Amino acid sequence: MSRMxxxxxxxxxxxxxxxxxxxxxxxxxxxxxxxxPPTPVPPHGSLSPFPRSLTTPADPTASPALTARSALLxxxxxxxxxxxxxxxxxxxxxxxxxxxxALITVERTNLSDMITVDPRAVFRRRDYGASSILGLKPGExxxxxxxxxxxxxxxxxxxxxxxxxxxxxxxxxxxxxxNARARRxxxxxxxxxxxxxxxxxxxxxxxxxxxxxxxTDAIDxxxxxxxxxxxxxxxxGGRDRRIENRNALLWLYPGxxxxxxxxxxxxxSCLIASAARGDxxxxxxxxxxxxxxxxxxxxxLAYGFGGFTRRxxxxxxxxxxxxxIRGGAVPVVAGVALSALVPTASIDHVRQRISVDPRAAxxxxxxxxxxxxxxxxxxxxxxxxxxxxxxxxxxxxxxGPWWVRAGMSLxxxxxxxxxxxxx
Numbered sequence: 001m002s003r004m005x006x007x008x009x010x011x012x013x014x015x016x017x018x019x020x021x022x023x024x025x026x027x028x029x030x031x032x033x034x035x036x037p038p039t040p041v042p043p044h045g046s047l048s049p050f051p052r053s054l055t056t057p058a059d060p061t062a063s064p065a066l067t068a069r070s071a072l073l074x075x076x077x078x079x080x081x082x083x084x085x086x087x088x089x090x091x092x093x094x095x096x097x098x099x100x101x102a103l104i105t106v107e108r109t110n111l112s113d114m115i116t117v118d119p120r121a122v123f124r125r126r127d128y129g130a131s132s133i134l135g136l137k138p139g140e141x142x143x144x145x146x147x148x149x150x151x152x153x154x155x156x157x158x159x160x161x162x163x164x165x166x167x168x169x170x171x172x173x174x175x176x177x178x179n180a181r182a183r184r185x186x187x188x189x190x191x192x193x194x195x196x197x198x199x200x201x202x203x204x205x206x207x208x209x210x211x212x213x214x215x216t217d218a219i220d221x222x223x224x225x226x227x228x229x230x231x232x233x234x235x236x237g238g239r240d241r242r243i244e245n246r247n248a249l250l251w252l253y254p255g256x257x258x259x260x261x262x263x264x265x266x267x268x269s270c271l272i273a274s275a276a277r278g279d280x281x282x283x284x285x286x287x288x289x290x291x292x293x294x295x296x297x298x299x300x301l302a303y304g305f306g307g308f309t310r311r312x313x314x315x316x317x318x319x320x321x322x323x324x325i326r327g328g329a330v331p332v333v334a335g336v337a338l339s340a341l342v343p344t345a346s347i348d349h350v351r352q353r354i355s356v357d358p359r360a361a362x363x364x365x366x367x368x369x370x371x372x373x374x375x376x377x378x379x380x381x382x383x384x385x386x387x388x389x390x391x392x393x394x395x396x397x398x399x400g401p402w403w404v405r406a407g408m409s410l411x412x413x414x415x416x417x418x419x420x421x422x423x
Contacts, residue, residue: 050246050248050251051248051252051292051294051295053252054252054253054294054295054298055295056295056298056299056302057299057302060302060303060305060306060307061303061306061307061344061345062303062307062345063083063303063307064296064299064300064302064303066085066286066289066296066299066300067289067290067291067295067296068085068268068269068286068287068288068289068293068296069086069089069091069268069287069288069289070085070086070087070089070091070205070206070285070286070287070288071083071084071085071086071087071206071284071285071286071287071296071300072084072085072087072206072207072209072210072284072285073282073283073284073285073300073301073303073304074210074282074283074285075280075281075282075304075341076213076214076217076274076281076282076283077281079210079214080340080341081207081210082282082303082304082307082308082341083300083303083304084206084207085206086206087205087206087207088189088205088206088207089205089206090189090190090203090204090205091203091204091205091267091287091288092197092200092201092202092203092264092266092267092288093197093202093203093204093209093262093267093270093287094197094200094262094263094264094267094270095132095155095196095197095260095261095262095263095270096197096204096209096260096261096262096270096272096287097192097194097195097196097197097202097262098151098152098155098160098195098196098197098260098262099209099212099213099216099259099260099272100178100181100182100192100212101151101160101163101164101174101178101195101196102148102151102152102216102222103181103212103215103216103219104167104174104177104178104181105144105147105148105163105167106148106219106222108167109144109163109166109167110144111143111144111145111148112143112144112145113143113144114141114142114143114144115141115142115143115144115147115162115163115166116139116140116141117136117137117138117139117140117141117142117158117162118138118162118165118166119138119139120161120165120170120171121136121158121161121162121164121165122136122137122138122158123136123157123158128198129157129196129198130157132154132155132156132157133156133157133158133159134147134150134154134156134158134159134233134241134243135158135235135241136158136159136162137236140236141236142162142233142234144163144166146231146233146234147159147162147163148163148225149225149228149231149233149243150231150233150241150243151163152225152226152260153225153226153228153230153231153243153244153245153246154243154244154245154246155246155260155261155262156243157196157198160195160196161195161196163195164195171194171195174195175192175193175194175195178192178195179191179192182208182212185208185211185212185215186211187204187208187209187211187212188208189203189204189205189207189208190203190204190205190208191203191204197262197264197267198264200264200266200267206285206287209272209285209287210283210285213259213272213274213283213285216259217258217259217274217283222258223257223258223274226245226247226257226258226259226260226274227250227256227257227258228245229244229245229250229251230242230243230244230245231243246261247259247260247261247271247273248294249271249273249275249294249297249298252294252298253273253275253294253297253298253301254275255275255276255277256273256274256275256301257274257275257276258272258273258274259272259273259274259283260272261293267287267288268287268288268289268290268293269286269288269289269290269291269292269293270286270287270288270289270293271284271285271286271289271293271294271296271297272284272285272286273286273294273297273298273301275301275305277305280304280305280310280341282301282304282305284296284297284298284300284301284304286300304341306344307343307344307345308341308342308343308344309341309342309344309347310339310340310341310342311339311340311341311342311347311350312337312338312339313338313339313340313342313350313352313375313382313383313385314334314336314337314338314373314375314385315334315337316334316335316336316337317333317334318333318334319331319333319390320332320333320334320354320373320387323354323356323370323371323387324356325356325357325360325361325362325364325370325371326360326361326362327361327362327363327395328362328363328393328395329393330362330364330370330389330390330391330392330393331389331390331391331393332370332371332387332388332389332390333387333388333390334373334385334386334387334388335369335385335386335387335388336385336386337385338375338382338383338384338385340375340382340383342377342382343377346377346378349377349378350375350376350377350382351375351376351377352373352374352375352376353373353374353376354371354372354373354374354387355371355372355374356370356371357369357370357371357372362395363392363395364389364392365389365392366389366391366392367388367389368388368389369386369387369388370387370388370389371386371387372384372385372386372387373385373386373387
């Protein structure tokens with residue numbers, strides 16, 4: 001990152017206002033006194049952009065109207081997409097970039113590793129991005145774990161730079177690692193230009209970020225880290241630096257356990273929020289909200305938990321009847337189980353149809369696939385299950401050569417005529 005870019009004055013940054021306590025309250029608004037405190041970002045940053053309540057629809061069973069440019073709601077465990085808005089539109093993602101920085105850090109270092117802060121990672125007071133820093137000093141020794149906490153909770157730009165330089169020798173070298181990792185994750189609409197997200201030439205999509213967050217979610221301890229509200233990080237002078245998580249949903253939306261916020265003037269307000277209820281774990285990805293992204297994310301999560309019901313649509317080995325293939329008919333069973341979140345309003349409209357493989361011919365091999373059971377609701381295919389041959393029946397009886405068939409037909413005709421003239 002060039003000094004010219006980093007020294008842009010702070011007025012070029014997005015000013016994110018603290019949302020008034022008069023915002024519309026719903027059942028998901030925080031109880032009195034439980035909103036996150038607007039703690040200043042150390043050592044000289046702006047107040048954290050925390051709303052004190054959420055504006056969400058009263059009916060959680062309907063797909064919400066969103067203010068964000070792009071958004072996606074998905075089941076974090078299966079990856080099934082439940083709702084979306086322009087999910088393949090590449091947009092700036094601000095500090096959501098740091099999730100890729102975190103992934104590479106975890107893959108290439110140990111949390112207990114101690115690093116020496118390179119002078120290139122240190123921000124001066126008026127550097128672009130200095131409103132979100134830990135306040136690292138040149139030569140300071142600090143653990144990888146504490147740098148990850150600073151980066152993921154307080155979105156510390158100097159922590160991201162320190163990790164990038166430690167791992168790759170320079171931020172440019174680290175960005176090459178980021179883009180290579182994105183390609184391996186099949187994030188086809190993603191390109192990174194910085195380890196911090198301060199460079200708005202970086203782009204990604206909600207669908208690409210779903211691929212990334214499902215990988216980070218599988219990392220042992222990652223959820224615990226992003227669910228932490230406060231972290232005390234030792235400073236070089238012996239005084240702790242207190243970091244506060246910028247994800248206000250940890251206070252305002254029950255069940256939230258992560259994951260990351262971000263904002264720049266061009267990117268707007270961005271958020272990836274994960275939450276759990278019972279055995280269901282959902283993730284809402286909100287990109288480019290004009291004011292705050294927390295309400296859009298909460299509305300999506302509320303829709304995911306309230307607007308969908310899990311249904312077992314097929315069980316492995318279930319008898320699915322008999323289907324006709326070329327040369328005969330065979331009994332079939334479901335090859336795998338199918339369980340899915342179905343919109344609650346469409347529970348009574350689930351339909352099943354069987355698609356026969358045109359290549360299937362009699363006699364098929366036992367357990368061979370001869371068709372597909374497709375499960376859908378109006379306007380949406382929920383999933384499909386392979387249909388396997390359960391038992392190969394004997395071949396249909398052959399009617400014999402043509403002269404035998406002709407003689408039998410003539411005999412039937414004569415017999416019919418005799419019956420017709422008989423008294």
